[in-house]
Amino acid sequence: MAREKKPWLPPRWFIRGAWQVHRALYRVLGGRTLRPPRAGRWGMFRLTTLGRRTGRERSVILAYFRDGPDLVTLAMNGWGAPEPAWWLNLRARPEATATLVDGRFRVRARKADGEERERLWTRWRELDKNLDAYAARRPGQTAVVVLEPA
Known part of the structure; x- marks a missing residue:
């Protein structure tokens, strides 16, 4: 039986640096890094949560x-093992703010x-052909997070 090749991921320090650059671009460009989903592509939005401890x-x-009026995202941490902080925050306090190209809403x-x-x-999986291979790099099941309009 042939071994399935795992997709390449950059080192963790690179992923974290890319996140910092992306946040800086968001601020400098006034949110123009956000984009709506298009046919066969996912979109990008900004999620603001309240820190569970702070x-x-x-x-x-x-x-x-989009799934009807809901936004659907994945609780992945750059495909690293730990749960992302934003997901831990939402589990403690499920209310948040989503900022999309066309505005903000709760x-x-x-x-x-x-x-x-x-x-x-x-x-x-239809939007990312490597989804299962990336998810297999994590020790547990990746949460699918549904954000419903409040």
């Missing part, structure tokens, strides 16, 4: 697609389970 606002840029987060998770994972 209570301070924390923002991150995430990939998403959302409430929840984890998709069962058939809903499978359906949404399949849609992600």
